[in-house]
Amino acid sequence: NAGVTQTPKFQVLKTGQSMTLQCAQDMNHEYMSWYRQDPGMGLRLIHYSVGAGITDQGEVPNGYNVSRSTTEDFPLRLLSAAPSQTSVYFCASSTIAAGYGYTFGSGTRLTVV
Amino acid sequence: GESVGLHLPTLSVQEGDNSIINCAYSNSASDYFIWYKQESGKGPQFIIDIRSNMDKRQGQRVTVLLNKTVKHLSLQIAATQPGDSAVYFCAGRNAGNMLTFGGGTRLMVKP
Numbered sequence: 001n002a003g004v005t006q007t008p009k010f011q012v013l014k015t016g017q018s019m020t021l022q023c024a025q026d027m028n029h030e031y032m033s034w035y036r037q038d039p040g041m042g043l044r045l046i047h048y049s050v051g052a053g054i055t056d057q058g059e060v061p062n063g064y065n066v067s068r069s070t071t072e073d074f075p076l077r078l079l080s081a082a083p084s085q086t087s088v089y090f091c092a093s094s095t096i097a098a099g100y101g102y103t104f105g106s107g108t109r110l111t112v113v
Numbered sequence: 114g115e116s117v118g119l120h121l122p123t124l125s126v127q128e129g130d131n132s133i134i135n136c137a138y139s140n141s142a143s144d145y146f147i148w149y150k151q152e153s154g155k156g157p158q159f160i161i162d163i164r165s166n167m168d169k170r171q172g173q174r175v176t177v178l179l180n181k182t183v184k185h186l187s188l189q190i191a192a193t194q195p196g197d198s199a200v201y202f203c204a205g206r207n208a209g210n211m212l213t214f215g216g217g218t219r220l221m222v223k224p
Contacts, residue, residue, distance in 0.1 A: 004156075035214075042202055042214030043157070058211065090156050101147050102212065104156035 002026055006091050006105035013081040013112045021076040021108050023091030029103070031094045032074040033058070034066065036087040037107075043090060049074055081112045125221045132190040134218045136203035139184065143205035147212070148177060148188045151200045160188070160201075190220075198222045 007022045025032065033048035035058075045058030049068040063085060065077040074093075078085060088109050092102040126132045138146070144165045149157035163170045163177045163186070170177050176189040190197055200219050204212040 033211075042216045043204075043212075044214070045211055048211065059213075092156075101159035101162050102157075104149075104158070106156045107154075 004091055004093055004103050004105035006089075006108050008108060009106070010109050011111070013078070013110065015081060015083060015112060017081050018077070018079050019081065021078075021089055021091075021110070023074045023076065023105060024072050025074075025091075025093040025103070026072065027093060027103065028071060029093035029095055030071070032068065033092050033102075034064070034074070034076045035090045035092065036060065036085075037090060038087050046076065046089075078110075081110075083112045086110060086112045122216070123219045123221065125223060126193050127223050128193060128195060130193055132188075132193045132197070132220055134188045134190075134201050134203075134220065136186050136188075136215050137184060138186070138203075138205045138213075138215075140205060140207055140213070141181070141184065143207055143213075145206040146177070146179065146186055147204045147206070148175075149202045149204065149214075150197075151202065151217070153199075157202060193220075193222050195222050195224060 004025045030051050034046040035043035037043050044060050046064050047066040049055045052068050052071050055066050068074050088107050090107050091105040094102045147162045148160040150160050151157045161172045161175050161177050163179050168179050174191045179186045200217045202214050202217050204214045
């Protein structure tokens with residue numbers, strides 16, 4: 001049981017490049033989400049999904065796209081990277097049922113130069 | 114606006130003492146709160162949670178207190194150990210199962 005797996009762990013991009021951050025969970029969780037964590041700030045929600053085929057925007061969605069074609073996978077796409085997107089990105093999953101805490105991945109540290 | 118924030122950015126305690134980390138929230142509609150521990154280079158790890166219809170919940174060496182009147186919750190760690198050194202986040206759950214996180218408190222345990 002691997003939990004939530006994020007790849008890559010580290011990535012450096014040039015401004016304007018695109019890339020996809022991968023997130024996979026093997027716990028059959030309905031709910032998956034992406035957060036970014038910046039120095040001195042808490043985690044901010046980018047996008048989330050309550051099930052396959054359903055996605056919605058969080059607090060800071062601009063510059064990011066997501067899709068949820070399967071229960072297991074929830075990739076985050078940066079279409080045209082900007083220095084402001086330099087951050088640590090965390091994927092999390094949970095059941096929809098009330099009272100269940102989230103399980104987080106170990107994070108992807110992204111630097112845009 | 115909706116926010117969950119922390120009173121102190123850094124807390125330094127002596128090993129063996131009790132630690133208290135505080136958190137204020139603004140959305141009275143939050144029905145569920147979670148405390149997370151984040152060690153350097155790792156993702157947040159679930160510690161303890163509490164529903165809004167409770168005012169106290171205890172775990173192993175940890176206790177969470179919720180005061181809905183003043184929209185405040187706290188995390189108490191008994192007999193703090195060096196392994197407790199980390200950043201602690203509170204989070205409140207709102208509509209759509211969305212979590213709003215506070216800015217984090219760094220707990221430093223002195224030997």
